[in-house]
Amino acid sequence: MTATIDVARLADLLREAAKAEIMPRFRNLSDGDIREKTSATDLVTEADEAAERFIARECRSLLPDALFVGEESVAADASLLARLDEADLAVVVDPIDGTANFAAGVPLFAVMMAVVSRGETVAGLIYDPLGDDCMLAEKGAGAQRRLATGETFPLATAAHVPLSEAVGCVSYTYFPAELKKAVLPRLGDVKVSANLRCAGHEYRLLASGGSQFAVYSKLMPWDHLPGVLIATEAGGHVAKIDGTPYTPRDRQGTLIAAGSEESWHAAREGLFPGA
CATH class of the missing domain: 3.30.540.10 (Fructose-1,6-Bisphosphatase, subunit A, domain 1)
Structure with a gap:
């Protein structure tokens, strides 16, 4: 095909x-x-x-x-x-x-x-x-x-660095209220955090090595299918917060896209401890 x-x-x-x-x-x-x-x-x-x-x-x-x-x-x-x-x-x-x-x-x-x-x-x-x-x-x-x-x-994703030195895009606009309240204070542990209001450019940044991770909670297919494949093929690691793969059938949940598996775990553990 x-x-x-x-x-x-x-x-x-x-x-x-x-x-x-x-x-x-x-x-x-x-x-x-x-x-x-x-x-x-x-x-x-x-x-x-x-x-x-x-x-x-x-x-x-x-x-x-x-x-x-x-x-x-x-x-x-x-x-x-x-x-x-x-x-x-x-x-x-x-x-x-x-x-x-x-x-x-x-x-x-x-x-x-x-x-x-x-x-x-x-x-x-x-x-x-x-x-x-x-x-x-x-x-x-x-x-x-x-x-x-x-x-x-x-394209190639960035090497892992500690969260204190990482650049991350966190699309918190659509986070549920309780998740937003929990995560936003933890962004102070990230070197640079941004919300570009454009998943396309956030995935482009990730796939070209300009950031270590991106986080999303609105999982409509047109927002994520292209970027997930590009980031993954560039060497990144993408999964839902529970560690399961993201698929075209997923509509809900929290998604972490990262430049490496190590950066993925750092983002999950730093922003979603206990998840």
Whole structure:
């Protein structure tokens, strides 16, 4: 199945969608182009919807037998998530990861895609429209950074350092209240902690050796499938807080992605003692 996936062409597709539908709208949205979904920090814009339509249309010709699962498509038809669990082949897309940043004019957002075959992620891509490059991975083939020219460079995660010297991204926005109260005071033990409000860039940072770990508690597939594969193929270690693997079927729980297994254990023990 993996051999039939043209990952380079998928990277080009994300770039084309960004240039056609996302970047012309960046810092150029009217009030009517931005809407709340579940809260003031959970937004959708005209750019999200237009980019997803663009990607879906092209995917129908590139992978005609694949189920298309986009974040905005699921907002309209929640049954798509259940179909993803059973699909022989699926394409999972976040047309703009970091929509709140995008809507506020903050230049920190990404376009993400994963290809899932029978419950296993076999390809992952995270495109940065502003940097105009894509991080991508295929299962078992390593992870790369691909420039707009097509030139590629291998990715590698960072070596382990003590938590007191580590850089970590902690996406605490969606932590349950009690978990947030427990974890936030412990971030003082971390050298640098950040919440970029964009999982795509947090995974890019991890996969390129810029951080030691990232922590999440909202596990929607479009937010994590691409980054988990890229980070893992770059040499990282990713698992739920109980040590079990993350899969496309996981929707709840706490996820730790780290540059190494040692860094994963350091993050769990330092931020979630007794877990």
